[in-house]
Amino acid sequence: MEYLLASAIGALTAAGIYLTLRLRTFPVILGISMLTYAVNLFLFASGRIAINLPPVLLNNTPTYTDPLPQALVLTAIVISFGMTAVVVLIALGAYLSSNDDHVNLSDGPVDAQEPSK
């Protein structure tokens, strides 16, 4: 289980970093989503992996899983979801207004009639 979770976080992070380094906004946004999935899993694991245990202290069970990371993950999911929506909208606005979805800024004036390669 630990190996599975660790390798999943690693794979998601690697894919996320690769995609955020791409030139166009769509892969970059996908990469950011991958990174947020990775960090959500990572936060989840920061309270140690405890399977099939309640997140509250009960009288008859001596063990429990740490509830705080679950609250942290919930906050992080909400925030990253909202942020992804914002970046999609801004990227869409930038693409529609300049007809170019490259992330980098060109030095000269934006050429709206640039043919697609």
Added chain:
Amino acid sequence: MNHWIIAPVLLPALVAAIIILVLRYQVITQRVFSVASTVALIGIGIGLLVHSMSGQIDVYELGNWPAPFGIVLVLDRLSAMMVLLTAVLALAVVLYAIGSGWDKRGHHFHALFQFQLMGIFGAFLTGDAFNLFVFFEVLLIASYGLMIHGGGAVRLRAGVQYVIYNLLGSTLFLFALGTIYAVTGTLNMADLAVRVADLPASDTAMIRVAAVLLLLVFAVKAALIPLHFWLPATYAEAPAPVAALFAVMTKIGAYAIIRIYTLVFGTDVAATADMIGPWLLAGAIVTLVVGMIGVLGASHLGRLAAFAAIGSMGTLLIAIALFTPQAITAALYYMIHSTLAGAALFLVVDMVRARRVAEDDAIAPRPAIVQNGLIAAYFFAAAIAMAGMPPLSGFLGKLLVLDAVRDHALVWLIWATILATSLVAVVGFARAGSLVFWNVAPEVDHTPAPHPQTALTFVATGGLIAAIAMLTVFAGPVTTFLSETSAQVFDKQSYIAAVLETARAIEVENLPLEGSQK
């Protein structure tokens, strides 16, 4: 419990909600509410500052949950000072936005502005590391909207870069917090300070990784090289009042570095003792050099102001990197100064833009702008402050920084860098100012120069410059207060005692983590 502590967070949140829900189509009423809220925030800021001067550390427990379990807001001299600084800056910015008509160029300027203030105040007041992340996100999501306010292809594309960069920074912040929680089992700053200091030597590898990750996050905010790439395009393309408000955004990074790396990962903590300072110092020196060379090489006024902001962050972080009480005093003085001066510079740049044909801000001869002499005077006042020349407070700030590094091993390198970059900045500002204001090109096509009738913009920008002058005149009392502030920052036992006092009273058992039972 002193309920005023949460007022700087609640008031802008309520006003923003009212503006967006009730006053959506009434620009005049929006302006009244926004200005009234900002003035009230200055009042609250003054009240909190006076209250904090007694040296007492006030804790506000949200929901009345005691400290390590609930989230706390903490008011000490440093927080109160930053709150008042932000409120004063916000008033100048909102007056400028109204005077220049920037707030009418798109929707929801005032609502986003108030939400941004809410996030900034929250970040300064919180005593919980995860809550710091949440307030960072609040201020960032408002800043995304403000950054692209008014639209336009270039601004939107610069906005995309800004948002992507900060989303990556937020992800890194979460990784750092997860690592810290995994090692210590807490995210309350005071509780963290206790637990990190008590960590056995075998467990320090993870916490050192977390400390460096967290430093990277704050370095992104503070535009420390090589993590500064988001800043020049963002500040140059953002609407001018927004860029002026962003002058305090970089300071949030600096504030967080001061807070976390004195309280939690201080120089007296074995795990991270000699790790943070040298790296920060090296980065800060390069930041200063690159920023001031950028001032010299800038081809547009917006870029000039942005690189001046980077350079001033370099000077500020040099002082912070020493982590001595005297250096932090100097850093705090320079922080107040560079916030006001950087904001004034962005506003003056916008006054030039507004008077040129097609809002052109190239540093090149153009036909004379309307009110050339007055704006030139404003520009040079802001430039003298940014470059650190007498008689304004930039000079005193740099003098304090130079004095504070006197006993450091690298004193000659730091002195040489600060003095040489000051000269470079002076040349850069003089070149830009003389080309823009004094080297007048003849009119080619007889396009009439725009003539905005905006006394309020002069009042707002002049107010910032007057505040810089006040900071210079009252440098003595201010530095006395700031040295008390930095003494309080380094007195981490009283901070810990104030926050954890209530928790100790009910003698909570220290529950072990689930993983350590296996």
